[in-house]
Amino acid sequence: MKKILLGTVGLVALSLSAPASAADLAARPYAKAPPMIAAVYDWSGFYIGVNGGGGWSHKCWDFSGQANARLATNVAEGCHDASGGTVGGQIGYRWQAASWVFGLEAQGNWADLTGSNVSLFFPTITNETKVEAFGLFTGQVGYAFSNALLYVKGGAAVVSDKYSYYPTATGIVNGTASETRWGGVIGVGFEYGFAPNWSVGIEYDHAFMGGRDITFNQITPVASPVDRIGQDLDIVTARINYRWGGPVVAKY
Known part of the structure; x- marks a missing residue:
């Protein structure tokens, strides 16, 4: 009987000293994964950039007589498109509120937009136009999809124009004129x-430049011809900008 009791005690001691099975171990505590961090692009800050593209200016000439002898009614001489390339730069500032982006921008461009047509009223004369430069001063309202921005703009436009006319047969200029004309502009862009x-983008702008009376300096002056010249301007440019402030920020 004594041997049996000693054997039983030995078995109990052996079971207590044996390693615990997997079922006996306590469950490991669950650690929650850290939350995902979404990158949000901030459009706020000053920016400067360059642009290049093309444009066309629709010009319509109406003969108004002479500086000292105006006609009672203008006579149509016809229209033409002055088209060509342009390159320039822009500088501006944007600020962002939630997904809405607001901005102010000034843009200045050199241009070489030229065009001509034979006068309907003077069929031996060719009228010619050249747009040498333009500037845009606009406000912007846009909506941002993180690092993609769609915006509209509007404001003031200024254009530097040169005009001339010459006998079609000879091409020798008889009269010239130049002006700086102000108007309005609207546009839309994606950046x-x-x-x-x-950032990179593309932009389209349409400028409403209205009509003005232009007095020509005639090279062999007998009189000073006057034409009423109407003008619109369409511009498409690709742009690249560098911005200070407002880099990508983290948002939980």
């Missing part, structure tokens, strides 16, 4: 941020 402070 994409491909790096924290860099």
Whole structure:
């Protein structure tokens, strides 16, 4: 009987000293994964950039007589498109509220937009136009989809124009004129941020420049001809901007 009791005690001691099975171990505590961090692109800040593209200016000439002898009614001489290339730069500032983006921008461009037509009233004369430069001063309202921005703009436009006319047969200029004309502009654009402070985009603008009386300096002056010249301007440009401030920020 004594041997049996000693054997039983030995078995109990052996079971207590044996390692615990997997079922006996306490469950490991669950650690929640850290929340995902979404990158939000901030369009706020000053920016500067360059642009290039093309444009066309629709010009209509109406003969108004002479500086000292105006006609009672203008006579149509016809229209033409002055088209060509343009290159320039822009500088501006944007600020962002939620997904809405607001901005102010000044843009200045050199241009070489030229065109001509034979006068309907003077069929031996060709009228010619050249747009040498333009500037845009606009406000912007846009909506951002993180680093993609769609915006509209509007404001003031200024254009530097030169005009001339000459006998079609000879091409020798008889009269010239130049002006700086102000008007209004509206536009739409898309911009994409491909790096924290860099973006590229494309923009279309239409300028309403109205009509003005232009007095020509005639090279062999007998009189000073006057034409009423109306003008619109359409511009398409690709742009690249560098921005200070407002890099990509983290948002939980």
